[in-house]
Amino acid sequence: MEIEQVEIFEHLRQHPPFSLLSDECVQEVAGDVEVAYFRAGSPILSFGDEVKDLYFIRSGSVEIYRRDGELYNRLGEGEIFGQLALMTGKQARFPVHALEDTLIYFIPESRFFRLFDEQEAFADFVEVEDRTRMRQAWSNRQQANPLMTTRVERLVHRGPVLVSADVPVQEAAARLVDEGISAVMVIAGHPSGKGETNDLRHPELVGILTHSDLARRVVAEGLDLQTPVGEVMSRDVASVQKDSFLFEALMAMLQNNIHHLPVLDRMRPVGMIDLADVVGHETQNSLFVVRNIFLKESVEGLKSLWPDVEGCFVRMINEDANSHMIGSAISVIGRSFKQRLIELAMEQLGEAPVPFCLLALGSMARDEQFLNSDQDNALILSDDFDPDQHGAYFEALAHFVCDGLAEIGYRYCSGDIMATNSKWRQPLQVWRKTFAEWIVKPRSEALLNSSIFFDLDGAAGDVRMADELRSEMVEQAAQSREFLGCMAANAQSRTPPLGFFKDFVLEKSGKHERTLNLKGRGTAPLVDVIRVHALAAGSQACNSFSRLEDVRAAGFLTSGMADDLRDALEFIAIVRARRQSIAVEEGRRPNNHVDPDLLSSLDRRSLKDAFKVLSTAQNFLKFRYRP
Amino acid sequence: MKFTRRSRPSRSRRSHIAPDWPARFRVRAEACRHTALQHFYSKGTAAPETPLAETPFAALDLETTGLDPDQHGIVSLGVVPFRLERIHCRQGRYWVVRPRRDLATGSVMIHRLTHARVSDAPDLEEVLAELLASLAGRVVVVHYRGIERRFLRRAVTERWGEPLEFPVVDTMEIEARLHRGVGRSRAVRWFRKFMGGQSVSLRLAASRARYHLPDYAPHHAFTDALASAELLQAQVAHHFSPDTPISKLWC
CATH class of the missing domain: 1.20.120 (Four Helix Bundle (Hemerythrin (Met), subunit A))
Structure with a gap:
């Protein structure tokens, strides 16, 4: 086949969207091409220009500016612009000028629209503009479902109301009434023992005090109204970071069966949200899976929820959730399974003889889990662990959890990074040594197989052990x-x-x-x-x-x-x-x-x-x- | 740094003294007998003061079996009509013709045309009228007029026994002017210095590269015509203006 515009043809066909078309089709396009040269710095399109062609950069590069002068995009050889103007108002919204000496191939609008109508691949491509399409693909999705994308801080309408743990409970109750709220955050008491609450630079959240705490722990028990708040508050409360998504907060509430959730900016309390704040934003779906997990009484029961997990995943995709939301939701579900399995194990094996922490490793720790995931886990045991006395218990616990996970739908880890492997079921001090060895005397090969240990989070049990280990590891x-x-x-x-x-x-x-x-x-x-x-x-x-x-x-x-x-x-x-x-x-x-x-x-x-x-x-x- | 301004008559200045082309065309239109030539000349040509932006151009490239019109023949022709603002490929033309003189084996390789393709092709005479029609009313743009104008003249004389003449803008000549002598601007002096005083290649590809125009595979008449058209656009963008009269460039 011989065509005249062979140079134009050969170049067009190497670059999408033309690379997506048949050679015959690209030859027709090449025959229609018009050409112009633009010296570096000269305008190619000015605001309001009528756009009658698709612009293809044969050589050189161009800059596209917003009208306020902000650089919008920079395009180079083989890239196109002008398609949006063609498809919409036909007027250039953003001025374009040549960044370098630039040769433009123009594809006339008549040809453009024929391609657009007849070639699906071409239409798909040009409907999203240039190099921003990756970003745009994402931001569109984020806009698509505001329910899934609301950050927790958006629901924090007031500054934090804080009381010190050492103030009398009556004073705290008065505060609740004054502020017209149903819960306050409790921070560590002032060293002087005086209830200073206002100008603390680094308040440390130690618990919350809610209406129901007052009713159950103070009134029902007939306690003295001078009792310090610290003695009756809810401790070890769950919290969320202010930049968490709303659904993460909901998950935390359901998982812990609580109605109030402190919102933190790293360690600093910035406010609270309660269930009432978020009922309007109810996002259904994955939340119910989590709730149901804690209602199941057997591994079999848990297994029966797997179709719901998959269904929840599919629904989130269909609702255009982004990968972070999906990853978080599936990871929270995974953690919930682990927690419930630990609870079920303890029903059989009895309470643990020493504290422990079941670790989530890899994708679950990163909150990036999808379907088709290996179970990567490990156990940290308290340093009081005595292999002779307690070894059998934790081995049984590990098997119960790992077998249960496999039964539910999480494949055994092919690299045997599981709590059932005695190597990964160790007291905290042994873990410390293991990490120190990895870090101080690193060997690439050893690290290749253990990189997932550096994505580490507590999933069940005493998760502070995991936090401790992680912060030490990160420091080293x-x-x-x-x-x-x-x-x-x-x-x-x-x-x-x-x-x-x-x-x-x-x-x-x-x-x-x-x-x-x-x-x-x-x-x-x-x-x-x-x-x-x-x-x-x-x-x-x-x-x-x-x-x-x-x-x-x-x-x-x-x-x-x-x-x-x-x-x-x-x-x-x-x-x-x-x-x-x-x-x-x-x-x-x-x-x-x-x-x-x-x-x-x-x-x-x-x-x-x-x-x-x-x-x-x-x-x-x-x-x-x-x- | 000191530059002495000296006006010196130079070879290329002479090339600026172009004939009064519109008058020439009128004379030829009267005198010639062949209808194709009558059509060609009667279309006239741009007035000397026509700004480049309003001048209709046609880039022309011939592939020949050699450099000497007496010994060698034309194998293919490419014409790309354009204006300073836009080059229109849709209106471009490309012909392969059978040269009357022997097809030297060496140039066959260069033109990427097989013997079969060429020996099946028509004689130039059959496309000459079409060729002239596509050039009529336009200022022809070539890269090195030594080939295109001379070969075409010779071919027309040989076949129709009449002379052919027309104004051309020679992009090679423009490059030569910029780099070798006349009208040296400060930028050109700097450029020459920058080039280390070495002689600047005036070949099409090398000239294009100076304007950051892309590499095109050479020796295809259509591509080379397109390449010359783009080169003129670039030369004007860098060294002239859309308002420059055509008489400044043609010869």
Whole structure:
């Protein structure tokens, strides 16, 4: 086949959306192309210009500005602009000028609309503009369901009402009446013993005092009205961070069967929300799964809830929840199963002889769990643990929990990182030593298999042990250059499948031949990269999005890089979640693989962008954490 | 740093003394016999004072079997009509023709045209009328007029026994002017210094690269015509203005 505009054709066909079209079709487009040259700095489109063509950048680059002068986008060779103006008002909203000497190929609107009408892949692509599509894909989803996206702090309408633990309960009750509220937060008493509450810079929340506490613990018991608040308050209360999503707060309320929830900004109390605040925002679904978990009396009963878990996952996808919400919901469900299993185990085995903490590791600790998840867990035992006296109990406990989880739907961990493995069922001091060894004398190989231990959170039992271990680990990790170097090297081991459209790098072995592993080549290496930065920055967070915020705040990544990583992780994760949701709906077992042919062109293009971000981030690690 | 301003007559200044093209066209239109030529000349050409922005152009490229019109022949022709503001590929034309002289094996490789493709092609005479129609009323743009104008002239004389002449804007000549002599601006002096005083390549690809125009695969008549059109757009964007009269550039 010989065509005249061979140069134009050859270039167009390499770039989407034209790469999505047949050669014949691209040849027709090439025949219609008009060309113009723009010297660096010269205007290409001014505000209000009538747009009669699609603009394709053959060489050079352009900048698009908002009318207020803010840079909106920068585009380079092979990218297009003007499609929105064509599809909507036909007038340029944002001025465009040449950043470098630029050659533009114009595709006339008549051809554009023919392609738009006749070529679905083309229409899919141009409907979302340029490089912002990844971000836009996300923000659209966030707007789609405000119920799922409301942050807790939005419901905090007043400053915190605090009372000191050492003030008389009558004074606190008067405060409740004065403020017209049903609960107050209680903070640690003043060292002087005087009920100072107002100008404390670092109030430490020790509990809350509610109407029902007053009724049950004071009035019903006939206690002295001078009794210090600290003696009658609810202790160890659950709380949420102010930037949590509303549904996380609801989960916490249902899980703990409470109606009041303190809202914290890190450690500092900033207000309270109660169930009444959120009934209007009721988000149904996953909350009921959690509640039902605590109503079940047997492993079998728990197992019967699995279809509800999958259903809840599918519903969240259909409601356009983002990956963070889905990950949190599924992780909370997972933790609830663990907690309930521990309770059921204790009904059989009796109370634990010494305190312990069941750990969530990996995705559950990060609040990033989807379906098709391994169970990664471990047990921290109190240092009073005596293997001869207590060994049998905890072994039985571990088996009850792990077998139960497997029964419910969480596969045994193929790497045997489970509490049933005696290696991962150790007293706190042994754990401390293990982490210290990993960090002080790091060996890449050993760390490769234990990176999930650095995503660690208490799931059941005495979760303070987990917190303690984590904060010690984070402190040491941030200081060990060698350790960070090893982690960084490991984080580069799984490369993203670039070479996306034509030369897709596909899984070569096993039954997932010709598919793309979204987890192994996408989210998992992204999480690895983020973990290294987070540990270096001394972040205590486990969730990758929270870690990114900490890393950004610590100045370890530029805002742009942090944004890119966040968007890339979100995008790959949500594509993965959607594939799992489809599998569930079609009655198949969800996995992490996707056949690229089943993806929309838009998803493919955005995935490619996301993989590019990963690749860049891995390269950045290389020089940032040179051991 | 001191620069001495000297006005010196130079070779390329001479090229600025172009004929009165509209008058020439009127004369030729009267004199010629072949209808295709009558059409061509009667369409006239732009007045010398026409601003570049309003001048209709047609970029022209010929692929030939060699450099000498006496020994070599034309193999393919590409025409891309355009205006300074836009190049319109849709109106472009491309022909493969059978040269009357031997097809040297060396150039076959260059033009990526097979013997079969060329020996099945028509004689230039069959496309000449169409070619002239696509150039009529337009100022022809070439990169090195030594080829295009001379070969076409020769071909027309040979076939119709009449002369062919028309104004051209030679993008190579423009580059030569910028880099070798006349009208040296401070920027050009700087550029020459920057280039280390070495001679600047005036070939199409090298000239385009100076304006950050993309690499195009050479030796396809249509592509080269397009490439010349883009080069003129770039040259004007950098060194002239849309208001510059065409007489400044043509010869």
